[in-house]
Each structure stands twice: as structure tokens, then as C-alpha cells.
Amino acid sequence: MRSHGAASLAVRLGYENIYRFAEGLPTWKEMGLPLEAGRVSYGVSGGQKGISTVVGTGLILTLIGVFLGGIALNLTPCVYPLIPITASYFGGKSETGERQGYLILHGLLYILGLSVMNSAIGISAAFTGRLMGSVLQHPAVLIFVSSVLLLMALNFFGFWELRLPSFMSSVVSKSHTGYAQSLFMGLTLGIVAAPCIGPFIIGLLTMVAQKGDPLYGFLIFFTLSIGLGLPLFILSIFAGNVSKLPRSGEWLLWIRNLFGWIMLAMAVYFVKPLLPGLDAGTFILAFIALASGVHLGFISKTGKNLRTFVIIKRTVGVFVIGVSLFLAGSVLLRGPGVSWQPYSQDTYSKALAAKKPIIIDFYADWCTPCRQLDKKTFHEQEVVKESAKFSMIKVDLTKEANPDVMQLLKKYDVKGVPTVIFLDSSGHELRELQIVDYIPGNEFLPRMKKALGE
Numbered sequence: 001m002r003s004h005g006a007a008s009l010a011v012r013l014g015y016e017n018i019y020r021f022a023e024g025l026p027t028w029k030e031m032g033l034p035l036e037a038g039r040v041s042y043g044v045s046g047g048q049k050g051i052s053t054v055v056g057t058g059l060i061l062t063l064i065g066v067f068l069g070g071i072a073l074n075l076t077p078c079v080y081p082l083i084p085i086t087a088s089y090f091g092g093k094s095e096t097g098e099r100q101g102y103l104i105l106h107g108l109l110y111i112l113g114l115s116v117m118n119s120a121i122g123i124s125a126a127f128t129g130r131l132m133g134s135v136l137q138h139p140a141v142l143i144f145v146s147s148v149l150l151l152m153a154l155n156f157f158g159f160w161e162l163r164l165p166s167f168m169s170s171v172v173s174k175s176h177t178g179y180a181q182s183l184f185m186g187l188t189l190g191i192v193a194a195p196c197i198g199p200f201i202i203g204l205l206t207m208v209a210q211k212g213d214p215l216y217g218f219l220i221f222f223t224l225s226i227g228l229g230l231p232l233f234i235l236s237i238f239a240g241n242v243s244k245l246p247r248s249g250e251w252l253l254w255i256r257n258l259f260g261w262i263m264l265a266m267a268v269y270f271v272k273p274l275l276p277g278l279d280a281g282t283f284i285l286a287f288i289a290l291a292s293g294v295h296l297g298f299i300s301k302t303g304k305n306l307r308t309f310v311i312i313k314r315t316v317g318v319f320v321i322g323v324s325l326f327l328a329g330s331v332l333l334r335g336p337g338v339s340w341q342p343y344s345q346d347t348y349s350k351a352l353a354a355k356k357p358i359i360i361d362f363y364a365d366w367c368t369p370c371r372q373l374d375k376k377t378f379h380e381q382e383v384v385k386e387s388a389k390f391s392m393i394k395v396d397l398t399k400e401a402n403p404d405v406m407q408l409l410k411k412y413d414v415k416g417v418p419t420v421i422f423l424d425s426s427g428h429e430l431r432e433l434q435i436v437d438y439i440p441g442n443e444f445l446p447r448m449k450k451a452l453g454e
Contacts, residue, residue: 063223069200070227077368077438079228082189085266086110086232088259089152089185090239106182107236113186114232115225118193122221125415126208135191136366138400142270148188149267156260192270193228202415202436251309254302258316261292273365273398279331286327293320330375338378338387340394345404351391357451358391358423362414365398369438370418380441386448422451 073079090107121135135141204224208217265288272281297317303309340361341347351358363370377383395405397417408414412421412429420435433447 063219066204066220066223067227070224071230072200073224073228074231077372079193080368081192081266081269082232083235084262085149085189086235087239088156088262088266090236091255091259103237106179107233109179109183110186110236111226111229111233113183113188114190114193114229115186115222117187117190118225118228119218119221121191122205122224123208123214123217126205126217127212127214136364139274141191142274142366145188145191146267146271148185149263149270153260153263153267156256156263158256190225193225205415251303251306254296254300254313257300257302258292258296261288261296264288265292270366282327282331286324289320289324289327293317293322293324296320334375335379335381336384337374338384338392340392343393343395343405343408347393348408351393352427354391355425356391357389357425358393358427359387359448359451360393360395360412360421360423362395362397362409362417362419362421364396364417367417372438373418373420377439377441377444380444382445383441383448386445386452389452390448422447424451424453 089110090103204220208220211217265285268281268284268288272285275281275284294317297314297320300313303313341351343360361373363374365371378387395408397405401409412419414421416436418436418438422430422433424430430451433450435444435447
């Protein structure tokens with residue numbers, strides 16, 4: 001730099017690679033550049049357009065990456081419940097015969113609601129350190145979501161019809177009456193989408209927390225949610241065009257009944273954590289599948305004069321009855337699983353004193369990957385056999401955690417469920433073995449071997 005003052009100031013502010021600044025300190029001041037540490041700003045003027053461009057380009061590239069990551073989340077189990085609900089909701093709306101433009105707007109409002117709610121939960125988790133999706137720890141939230149789906153199911157079955165009050169119907173045209181409903185459904189299901197967790201989400205939570213900017217955090221999670229919702233938006237447009245299929249009037253009532261059964265099953269799905277007994281919810285879902293298969297495939301007289309449609313009905317009925325038998329059989333024929341000890345301070349202390357490797361599973365009933373780990377991975381024969389060499393501890397986060405559990409979450413920096421951590425015989429965490437998503441037994445077993453030092 002020309003002046004010693006400008007160079008020393010730049011060093012104090014933390015700048016690196018300082019070269020000659022031809023104009024010196026007076027011009028530095030005139031350009032509004034920082035004069036004190038802690039006052040550095042990205043709001044720059046003419047001479048610094050390059051810096052502004054780099055920051056903007058970096059943010060755009062970050063958002064593109066986050067958006068693509070959101071699309072990839074559709075391959076994770078936590079999104080699966082949203083697929084039948086979205087198809088059913090928009091498939092049921094097809095009877096209103098809305099024009100394509102209005103249908104697209106309904107889909108956009110649905111995804112907007114989902115994205116806003118999911119983003120709010122995401123930045124809350126990032127800044128408070130609470131579990132991603134911890135809102136589902138409250139029974140009232142699960143009952144609310146289930147009640148909304150139950151009302152939608154009854155609507156599809158024809159028990160009630162959603163209409164605006166008469167004083168409003170003259171003001172609002174028929175095509176616009178469901179917009180608030182679509183937005184509301186999106187907001188409700190944003191709660192369901194929130195528990196998605198994995199290395200990618202954990203990275204975003206950490207990045208947003210370190211940044212410390214709520215607006216930046218909301219932008220990141222909103223972009224993620226839009227990517228998550230894009231396939232659902234495409235699904236909503238496809239499902240909403242059911243009424244345009246040939247001779248739809250002959251079988252549209254059957255389609256509405258199908259969607260009603262799906263909504264009813266999903267209503268039970270979300271209150272499963274509140275039901276007594278580990279497998280009570282599974283048996284109820286099996287019964288619903290059996291009843292729906294018999295009704296849709298054999299009792300319903302809709303479209304009985306359409307030969308092809310009758311074949312479709314019978315096929316769907318047999319398939320759903322098969323699903324019912326599979327659900328019941330998955331419980332009745334399930335072999336022995338890993339023997340877990342519920343977490344307590346005493347259990348944890350004894351496990352450390354035993355000088356054996358420890359596996360701690362952070363679990364919640366409302367977490368789909370958690371249930372997959374329990375029903376598949378932790379019931380595989382080799383995993384069960386190997387688990388005898390470990391102290392196996394399960395931390396149930398289905399309901400709000402007590403102070404002892406919260407301390408454990410903080411100690412191991414647990415961001416969400418599922419999280420499975422491995423400790424060596426000295427009690428030190430083997431961070432590289434940590435699991436934050438469902439993996440099959442053949443991938444879990446090598447982690448157990450490494451923890452044992454084999």
C-alpha cells in the first residue's frame with residue numbers, strides 16, 4: 001500500500017495477502033471501507049464489485065446444491081408417508097374439475113405451506129439445538145395431524161362435504177374455495193416432513209447454526225424444502241388430472257373411496273406412537289388393509305358394467321389383502337431381535353464400568369428409518385449374534401426428553417433420529433462409525449466388527 005497507515009489498518013482488520021493500494025488511507029476512508037475490527041461489511045461500492053460477485057455466486061451455488069439435496073431426500077424413508085397423502089388429496093380434488101391453471105396454483109400453495117413449516121422447524125432446530133422434528137414429541141401434534149387426515153378420509157367417503165359459508169360463496173368463485181385448504185394441508189404436512197435427518201441435513205444444521213443468521217437459515221431450509229417438494233408437486237398435478245381420464249365418471253367414486261382408505265391408514269400411522277403395545281398400530285393397519293381390499297375389490301359395485309375396470313378392482317383388492325397378510329406376518333413371524341436396555345444414568349454408568357464396547361440407539365416411534373432399523377437390521381441373525389459382545393442401550397425420544405437424556409444428546413451432539421453411536425471399551429466415541437439413517441444389516445455388521453477391533 002502507498003501509506004503505512006492503510007497497510008497497518010488492513011492487517012488489524014484481519015486482511016491477508018495485502019498488496020499496494022495506490023490511493024492510500026484517505027481514499028480508503030472515502031470509499032467507506034472499515035476502520036475498526038468488527039465493522040467489516042459486505043455492502044461494497046464500485047471499487048469492490050468483484051467481492052460482491054464472488055459472495056453472490058457462492059450463495060447461488062450453495063442454494064443449487066441444497067435444492068438438489070432436497071430432491072435427493074425423496075429417496076429417504078421419512079418422505080414416504082407424504083406420497084400417498086399427496087396423491088390422495090389431489091386425486092380427491094379432481095372431482096371438482098378444476099382447470100389446469102387453478103390446479104397448478106393449488107399444488108404451489110400446498111408445497112409453499114410444506115416448505116414454510118419445514119423451514120421454520122429447521123432453523124428452530126439449528127439455533128436452539130433441539131432435535132430436528134422434535135415437535136412430533138408432543139402427542140397433541142400427532143393427534144392434530146391424524147385428525148386432519150381422518151377428516152379428509154371421511155370427506156372422501158362422502159360423510160361430509162367441505163363448503164364455504166353461504167355469505168362467502170357468492171363472493172369467492174368455486175375455483176378459489178380450496179386454496180386456503182391446500183395451503184393448510186401443506187403447513188400440516190410440513191410437520192411430517194421435518195424429521196428427515198441424515199449427513200446432509202446434519203451438515204446444514206451445523207452450517208446454519210455457525211452462520212447465526214436466521215434469514216440465511218430460512219433461505220437454506222426453504223430451498224431444501226422446495227427441492228423436497230418438487231416431486232410431490234409433479235405428483236399433485238398428475239393426481240389432480242384423474243377426472244380427465246376416459247369415462248372417469250364411471251369409476252371416480254371408487255377412486256375417492258380408495259383415497260379415503262389411504263387417508264384413514266395414514267391417520268392411524270401417525271398415532272401409532274401413542275397406541276399401547278409395540279405392534280398394536282401394525283395390527284390396526286393390517287386390519288384396515290384387509291377391510292379396504294375386501295371393500296374396493298369385491299363389495300363395491302362401482303363400474304360393474306366395465307369389464308376392464310372390474311379386473312382392475314379385483315387386482316387391487318387381492319394386492320391390498322396381500323399387504324394386510326404381509327403386515328400381520330411381519331410381526332407374527334418375526335424372529336428374535338437385539339436385546340436392548342432402556343437408557344438411564346445407572347444403565348449408562350454400568351455399561352461404561354463393564355469395559356465392553358457400547359452401542360447407543362437414539363430412537364423415536366414417529367421416525368420411519370428408526371422403525372426400519374428396528375424391524376430389519378436389528379432382527380438380522382448375524383447382527384443379533386454380534387450384539388451379545390456389546391452393551392446395547394436404547395434412548396427413546398418418542399416423547400419429550402428428560403434433563404438426563406438432554407445432557408446425553410448434548411454430549412454426543414445428536415441432531416435428530418435415528419442416530420446410532422458406537423463407543424469403544426474405554427467409553428470413547430468412534431465418531432466415524434456413527435449412523436444417522438437406515439442401513440441394512442450387511443452394512444451395520446462391519447461397523448460392529450470395527451468397534452470390537454476385529
